[in-house]
Amino acid sequence: MKTIAGILFLAILALAGHRKSFVKLLPSRAGRFFFLTGTEFLLVGYLLGDSFLGVLDPATLERARPFLIVGLGWIGLLAGIQLEGKALRMFGRASYLWILLYGCFLLLFVSAGLHALLRVWFPADPHLGLAVSVLAVTALCTGQTSMALWMQQASKQKRPLGIVLQFVASINDVIAIVLFGVLIGFHQPAGGGFGLSLPPLEKLAFSLLLGTLMGLLLLMLFRARLGEADKVLIVIGLVLFGGGAAYLLGVSPLLIHLIAGAVLANFSLKSDETFHLLMRIERPLYLIFLMIAGAYLRIGAPLAVLLALAYVAIRALSQGAAGAMFLGRVFRDPAYPRAHALGWGLTSQAGIGAALAVHFHLWIAGPSPPLLLNMTFSVLLLAILFNEVLSPFGLAYVTKET
Amino acid sequence: MWALVYILNEDRYLTEVLEALLEIGVPGASILDSVGMLQFLSQEIPIFAGFRSILKGSKPYNKIILSVIRDQELLQQALATIDLTVGGIENGKRGILFTLPVEHLIGPGPETLGD
């Protein structure tokens, strides 16, 4: 009874909250740096969790796992549907190359920095490589909520800059999802006792196969003229099925549904309708994810806070440097006088970052994670919070008049 | 003769409304895309699918259903039908419905409008 009450309470909070959040907090000039981007629900979750109020106790969180698996599939589908070839071609081929280089540089720098740092405290930990790679991959994620909110208040001439930022952020998010899917291939899921014991590459092939198959099934079912209720049923059914299959096989539901969504977007005329259907619960779903992630959070030692701060600093510096090196080149255009500073505008780590955090907890860390993996999770969540506070300042720097 | 104008907020009801109108004998209607004032001014805030929102804008458009109806009784029936189909326009905040008297109609007549 308590479990169900807890889950209901969570849903009510999310439904009520999504109408109040996603706004600029204070109308004054000084207040323009403070937004409610939903990320504050991480704190709400932390308060509801076992550390404080105990509404979301471990039993409740355990029961929520199926919901989270489905949620991941839903998010993956949403992220995949935007990858329409026609839309992707609107940006030049060169810009993808530069964004890719930016991503590689970021990955390299962040992993080098974190490896050096974590080795000091966990010199011989078997999970060191995993922790570093998880944090490096999630460093690619870039939240777009604060970006969009900032651009709303910026002058009209700055809007194109916002579009470029969102474009870079979206591509990096997709890369992060794919890399995380690969990463999961290297690790046996936390539940144990199931999952294919295949080499990572074959596991990846399995993800591709399953994703394409899901996409094709969706495509075939959507060929008929369908009513609203039928569409909802088909999407729910496939996300449930695909998510469950992914859990069973030990592959990433985010990746599988990303592929399925991309297939649908490129071969069906109805991807728009599907997209709107998925969008309808995007915000409440996101808030529930944030709250559950917050409830999982066990800060434990002050070390986590320190490491999170270090992670934020390393990520921001790498972003600044990589942005100046690669993003500045491709968007060198009189319209964007400060293109070399673009990297500083990508600080926010929410959105897909939070989804990957939950994914990490479900698939790799497990309910009682080893010390370093728990630390990794805490560092990631704290970094998401810190980055959200920092992000408006970065954006202000990027959009400043020259 | 009356013009019936229904600005529907959620296009997922569109098919059902049109089918219901057809069933009670409204012979035709035109459907237009439209954008509300606040919708136009506010930008969508993306979370997971930012790419889509920068290219297309992820908010669906409103639909305007426009029809000319000759007979008062049918008009009343149409109003009631629409209200029922969307589950109460006022209750569900599902748009605005209004009618206007039509003085002149030049063209093929209400029977074929929108076809």
Place this chain on the structure above:
Amino acid sequence: MTHLFVLSVLVLLQGLLLKAFPHAFSLTEVQLTLNFGFLLLAAYLFGEWTARIRLPRLTGYLFAGILLGPDVLGYFSPESVASLRFIDELALAFIALSAGLELRTQNLKRQWRLLSGLIVVVPLTVFCAIFAFLYFALPRVGSLPALPAAQKIVLAALLGTLAIARSPSSTLAVIKECRAAGDFSESVLCVTVVMDILVIMLFSLFLALAGAAEAGVPAHTGGLWLRIPAEFFLSLLLGLFLAWFMSGYVTVIRREGIFFLLCVAFLVTRLSQALSEQSAIMAGLPLHLEPLLICMSAGFFLRNLFGKGAFYETTINRSFLPIFVVFFALAGTDLDLDALRAMWKVAILYAGIRIAGVFIACHSVLALLRAPFKTRNLYGMSFITQAGVSIGLAGLIPRRFPEGGEILFTLLLAVIVINQIIGPIAFKFALEQSGEARGTAQKLPGGGR
């Protein structure tokens, strides 16, 4: 064609996964995602296919449940079916609410003579027919031990009562699928619903009598005569309160209707359980509050007293499909084919007598009202369905009568299989003949064509 192809791909995939990880299917995570999704899609696709051959979709959902269930292909073990049981509770509340919303006082008033005639005559005829049949046939059924006369009477009465039960959910599903509206469909639904309530009340009465007969003491039913009406009115009162609360929600909040309905359905089922337990502890009097009745009266009051029916009707119509599909597919997994195999001869006879009773009753009532011959047949065809409540109540019989109860239970299950398969098909045919079904290529609400 597409549907069957996708269906076979899914069945293949699920089969492979089942074979590769047989143990993982006991995990809740897998049962609530993979299994749930698979059942939903498979049943839906099967239903679409049956619609193409002009049978009701719900027949397809049922067949999908039968095929995938423990009896045939074995894709769903009894325990994985059990993990989805929570859908049943929600679905029943939704169905009851929806049935209540369909009943409009002005229409009921107009048809009161027909309705009251059917409500009195159909149950009486069916009860008498089945009672007589069983009283004389019981000694010949299977390997039933010889029973004392009193117990024989009680058992025949219990089974006779169960024969009155219809299936409001199937009736409603077919009405919604055909998007039927009019006097005929509304009166059928009303009679179906009332008869179901009647069955629940009568059955507990007979069960108490049976207990007394078994113990050989004079029936001590003084409390019962008071208790059953008390439960009835208390449920109605709670329904009124619920309707008031729900209409307030529409006025004040208006949003997230589906989520609110899910909460309400969940709370009503849980609270009525808790209240029953509490009353048993506190007053020693186990008040059994029927969530079905509470929700139904709430729907009725919402429509006729508070005028907020449209909001909830639309909300339910939009969210019905997935719940409906899983509900009937689960009902399909419950249908006991072994029972049918074991007792098909008696079962067919039993079902035949029940149907004959229904037809005789409908003909006599409608003849009195001077309805045309065709209409009389249509009503007869509409009251064949049987499920849900009957299975639940039938399950009490073997518990109460360990000797011979099992055999009767099996017989009942076999009869329910027959009725549940014939019933919706006959009712859909009747609706189409009555001219109240709108469009021929129907869909469940919210569906396109």
